[in-house]
Amino acid sequence: MMTINVAIIGGTGYTGVELIRLLSQHPHACIRYLTSRSEVGRAVSQIFPSLLGVCDVVYSDMTDEVMDEIGQNCQIVFFATPHGVAMKYTPALIARGVKVIDLGADFRLQNLDEFKQYYALDHTCADVLAGAVYGLAEIHRERIKTAQVIANPGCxxxxxxxxxxxxxxxxxxxxxxxxxxxxxxxxxxxxxxxxxxxxxxxxxxxxxxxxxxxxxxxxxxxxxxxxxxxxxxxxxxxxxxxxxxxxxxxxxxxxxxxxxxxxxxxxxxxxxxxxxxxxxxxxxxxxxxxxxxxxxxxxxxxxxxxxxxxxxxxxxxxxxxxDNLVKGASGQAVQNMNILCGFDETCGLSTEFGGCAVVP
The missing domain is CATH 3.30.360.10 (Dihydrodipicolinate Reductase; domain 2)
Structure with missing residues (x-):
């Protein structure tokens, strides 16, 4: 079965690090890019020693050049970023055919007025939002299979x-x-x-x-x-x-x-x-x-x-x-990736405790 290249935008927060842990042991995913504003040039294992020998990808800055490179070389991009970041970069990524899974709230609420009320932001790509699929597999499994943008549910x-x-x-x-x-x-x-x-x-x-x-x-x-x-x-x-x-x-x-x-x-x-x-x-x-x-x-x-x-x-x-960081966040994102890519839904997630947790 094919191997896909993935990028994690915002790879130093709790959900981002859980994604690294899960995707590093996934048999069909290769982490090509990790971005971080604060840890540019450092390997992930330098910051999280429990990942030594598991993942040694070096963090890049989230510049336009890096995002363009990601768009050329990755099939899946995960956003584990503050609200407002994913909607800035998603239109360009999906224009290249990249699939986006957002662990933030940018594509969860279909009501634009509610989004502005609760997140104090104007939505900048309402057309993309309208086509986004809410990534709760137990409800939207069939729609997830053909999605361009998946809104990972809140915990x-x-x-x-x-x-x-x-x-x-x-x-x-x-x-x-x-x-x-x-x-x-x-x-x-x-x-x-x-x-x-x-x-x-x-x-x-x-x-x-x-x-x-x-x-x-x-x-x-x-x-x-x-x-x-x-x-x-x-x-x-x-x-x-x-x-x-x-x-x-x-x-x-x-x-x-x-x-x-x-x-x-x-x-x-x-x-x-x-x-x-x-x-x-x-x-x-x-x-x-x-x-x-x-x-x-x-x-x-x-x-x-x-x-x-x-x-x-x-x-x-x-x-x-x-677990709010796994089924409530990163594990559910991997579950969505598996459905989207045609992998077995449990791939990389079937072990009861999924390997050593990075966050204690």
């Missing part, structure tokens, strides 16, 4: 949308509502989800022995979750979604708890069976046996998302865990 939306998918799809085929109006998503993430930049609230002395909520009414992932539920899953009911994220004192991992109030029709459903059937053929979604409880350690450094369902009279609770 929180991955847990929320996949947690709700069997419920919304079942409800869409029901004659009466199965759940009442409110959907409550109570989510927790490790600190790596906030990025690698130094911030006061992320210092060890501030974060340790602490637990806090943030973005309660205005988190950037709220419209992405709503888009997934209403547009991608095609919910026929106007559910109000309350999403509350929290920061917990651990490095990596994500745990989302979704609470639904059921109607009488919803209470009569066997939701354990519904979830098992919905995900029975998905390689990276595990529905745990009835009565089980997931934990973040069980998915550490893997591309697996685990779901448990607990039904009690009129309340349905869905528990979802993943």
């Amino acid at each position: 929180y939306p991955t847990t929320a949308i996949l947690g709700l998918k069997p419920v919304i799809e079942t409800q869409n085929h029901a004659n009466k509502p199965l759940i009442l109006k409110n959907i409550i998503i109570d989510a927790k993430s490790g600190v790596s989800g906030a990025g690698r930049n130094a911030k006061m609230n992320l210092l060890f002395s501030e974060l340790s022995d602490n637990f806090s909520a943030y973005g309660v009414t205005s988190h950037r992932h709220t419209p992405e979750i709503c888009q997934g539920v209403h547009d991608f899953l095609g919910s026929k009911f106007a559910h109000k979604i309350r999403f509350v994220p929290h920061l917990v004192p651990m490095i990596r991992g994500m745990f989302s708890t979704i609470h639904l109030t059921l109607t009488e029709e919803g209470q009569a459903m066997d939701w354990q069976a519904v979830f098992e059937k919905s995900y029975q053929n998905e390689p990276f979604v595990d529905v745990l046996p009835k009565g089980s409880l997931p934990d973040t350690r069980s998915v550490r450094a893997s591309n697996r998302l685990k779901i448990a369902i607990h039904q009690d009279d009129d309340t349905l609770t869905i528990l979802v865990v993943q």
Whole structure:
């Protein structure tokens, strides 16, 4: 099978380094270029010693000349950059026939007004955005196969949308509502989800022995979750979604708890069976046996998302865990690359813990 050349734009952040780890062990991918504004001229193994002997590519600056060279020599370009960077360079790349997978938010939200509201940016290539595919394989696998631009989903939306998918799809085929109006998503993430930049609230002395909520009414992932539920899953009911994220004192991992109030029709459903059937053929979604409880350690450094369902009279609770840097970011990006290139979807991701994690 063919080998493809890839570039990672922004290869020193947590998601960029996870991409390096995963792609370095991928049998059909060759990392040709890594870019970094701050580490130009240094080999990746000098900065991340755990990659010594795994990847020794030298970082380049993200100049127009380098980007032009990347466009000539690579088939896939990953952007692991701050919001606004990918949309600047993507039009020229796809004009050359390069496929783009953006781990940022530039191509996630189809509503331009919402994008500007939540990211304080005007979108500069709305035509490219209109053709971008939201890269949640469990929903858009067929569209991903022919995409030019893939918007890698956010970490929180991955847990929320996949947690709700069997419920919304079942409800869409029901004659009466199965759940009442409110959907409550109570989510927790490790600190790596906030990025690698130094911030006061992320210092060890501030974060340790602490637990806090943030973005309660205005988190950037709220419209992405709503888009997934209403547009991608095609919910026929106007559910109000309350999403509350929290920061917990651990490095990596994500745990989302979704609470639904059921109607009488919803209470009569066997939701354990519904979830098992919905995900029975998905390689990276595990529905745990009835009565089980997931934990973040069980998915550490893997591309697996685990779901448990607990039904009690009129309340349905869905528990979802993943590694925010893998299934919530870089692993999902590799999964999208595999689908896009016609590789086995699990290629480079099938090992439960995917090799040694770079980020502790």
